[in-house]
Amino acid sequence: MEERTTIGLAERRRRRGLHPAAWAQAVRDDVIRLVRGRFVVGNLAGARLKVRYQRSVLGFLWAVLTPMLMIAVLSIVFGYMLRREVDRFPVYLFSGLVPYQFFAGSLKSGGRSLVSGYRIMSRFRVQPFVLPLSEVLVNAFNLLLELLALLGMLVLAGSWFPVVAPKLSASIIVLPVGVILLFIFTLGIVLMCMTLVTYYRDVEHVIAVVTRALYFMTGIIIPPTLMGEADIFVYANPLWYHLQFFRGSLWQGTYRGAAAAVTWPDAQTWIIAVVSALASFTLGYVVYKKYEHEYVYRL
Amino acid sequence: MSIVCDTYEPATNGQAGIELAGVSLRFRRYADQTPSFRQTILNAVLRRNYSSASEFWLYRDLNLSIAHGERVGVIGRNGAGKTTLLKVILGIYTPTAGRVRVRGLIAPLIELTAGLNIELSGWENIFLMGSLLGLSTEQMKQRAGDILRFAELEDFAGMPMKYFSAGMKMRLVFSIATGVPNEIMLMDEVFAAGDAGFISKATDRMHELVDSSHIVVFASHNISLVKKLTTRVIWLERGRIVADGDPASICDDYLAHMAAEQGSRP
CATH class of the missing domain: 3.40.50.300 (P-loop containing nucleotide triphosphate hydrolases)
Known part of the structure; x- marks a missing residue:
């Protein structure tokens, strides 16, 4: 039998001030509760995926087919325009667009996760955290499926047409690192957006516009090298450095013929990606902890 | 900013228990609008203050202690705070002030x-x-x-x-x-x-x-069922405890009160 003491909001507010020990305990408590309640996350994310794909004939294939078709369209439109400037344009496009869509999709569904999870939040004793987390996990699942599809295509194309098509190089091993960093970065941003959307519903529209702007600020279609002075917008965007891990292993890191050209993300990319991921998650978590007990009153 | 953690400790004596100490709960009413950023900005610019007008206190300094073995019925009219009381005990609503202590595994x-x-x-x-x-x-x-x-x-x-x-x-x-x-x-x-x-x-x-x-808390409008199942009844009226004790007499008082009110209506 366990004894739980819930402390009122007034007392929580009174005890402000930076106490590392209190934060350490909070993190420990949250991790323990999350591990105990991991089934909620699994079931919520699983439910999402099942509902999305179960009842269509092609099922999970759609998760891969839609972005593929989208990329086919963009490749046809822009690939011809940029054929001299960007080597293997479809690969460039895919390796940026897929992680970007993970980020944008997570922000959209994770941002409103508490609002749409109102029925759960107001009837069951669950950590609010599990709702955004399961939304981001659903998007991460899609990301992994799409990456697998791309890898499969690269390998097939590489072995069938060794002269024209690229082959994978050793730099593929930074891809999982890129996925993990992007996941942490995204989760932090989602926690902040979720708080904003819960308190001010119309921020959702602002977020949609900002994510759209980020699309152009991450060089999805036009690489910053072709942007002239406007490239500052891309280089000032932390998301660009996260996408570089994907481009590094899938686009730059691939090679034609026999010439092995293994390229690794440079020091700047590493530093900005790691620091922005940690900063984003820390800030997101602090914001979350501040409002953790008040979300339910705002739904 | 620091944080205060809820505490989770093993209960030593194996006795279930619920304790509400000085619990106050404030709700915001969004009568006809959902909270929006636009509204907040407008209020700030025009120096309007809507927020306090739409707040109301459901409970003020509510004290309640339920011991191992008790079967408690909660009665009262709609909006008296019966369901919310259950949700406070369950831990969905963190009270605005006060403390809630619960010993035992809850099935809601x-x-x-x-x-x-x-x-x-x-x-x-x-x-x-x-x-x-x-x-x-x-x-x-x-x-x-x-x-x-x-x-x-x-x-x-x-x-x-x-x-x-x-x-x-x-x-x-x-x-x-x-x-x-x-x-x-x-x-x-x-x-x-x-x-x-x-x-x-x-x-x-x-x-x-x-x-x-070990403990049952039962919020209901079905007075005869409350009488049958419970060993103690709490009568809530607008978040205040009007009466607390013997089921039979309180249920009769409650019914009489409701009937009188019904009768006084034109």
Whole structure:
């Protein structure tokens, strides 16, 4: 039998001030509760995926087919325009667009996760955290499926047409690192957006516009090298450095013929990606902890 | 900014208990609008202050202590704060001020259909609901068969719940909620539905649970059922405890009060 003491909001507010020990305990408590309640996350994310794909004939294939078709369209439109400037344009496009869509999709569904999870939040004793987390996990699942599809295509194309098509190089091993960093970065941003959307519903529209702007600020279609002075917008965007891990292993890191050209993300990319991921998650978590007990009153 | 953690400690004496000390709860009413950024900016620019006008205190300095073995009925008219009291005990609403201490594992029977995902099958919903109630997949695997059998839905387990009738949904939810282990039972109205056979079966199970739980808190408008099930009754009126004690006399007072009010209406 366990004894739980819930402390009122007034007392929580009174005890402000930076106490590392209190934060350490909070993190420990949250991790323990999350591990105990991991089934909620699994079931919520699983439910999402099942509902999305179960009842269509092609099922999970759609998760891969839609972005593929989208990329086919963009490749046809822009690939011809940029054929001299960007080597293997479809690969460039895919390796940026897929992680970007993970980020944008997570922000959209994770941002409103508490609002749409109102029925759960107001009837069951669950950590609010599990709702955004399961939304981001659903998007991460899609990301992994799409990456697998791309890898499969690269390998097939590489072995069938060794002269024209690229082959994978050793730099593929930074891809999982890129996925993990992007996941942490995204989760932090989602926690902040979720708080904003819960308190001010119309921020959702602002977020949609900002994510759209980020699309152009991450060089999805036009690489910053072709942007002239406007490239500052891309280089000032932390998301660009996260996408570089994907481009590094899938686009730059691939090679034609026999010439092995293994390229690794440079020091700047590493530093900005790691620091922005940690900063984003820390800030997101602090914001979350501040409002953790008040979300339910705002739904 | 620092934070204060809720504490979780093993209870030493094995006695379940609920204690509300100086609990106040403030709600914001959004009468005709959802909170918006636009509104906040406008209020700031025009120096309007709407926020305090739309707040109201449901409980002010509420003290309540429920001991091991008590079966408590909570009565009062709609909006008196009965369901919210259960949700405060459950830990959904953190009080604005005060402390809530709960010893024991809680099984909530409050508007549980909210946890269902009607796109999923009955079988999948058993696991979803189970996890929301704090059980692991392994624990639910052991119970899923019994739950379906009790709900008499074995033949429909694989069907998406959107094709279930209202009665079938209720039966499944009832079976899940009453099929998980508990020490403290929080009940909000009796939600048994279905044919006469199921109702009598559900009522039996409800009585069994009331007998086996260490503590029962039962919010209801069904005064005769409250009288029958409980050993103590709390009468709430706008978040205040009007009376607390012997079920028979308080229930009679409450009924008399309601009747008098009814009579005084033109």
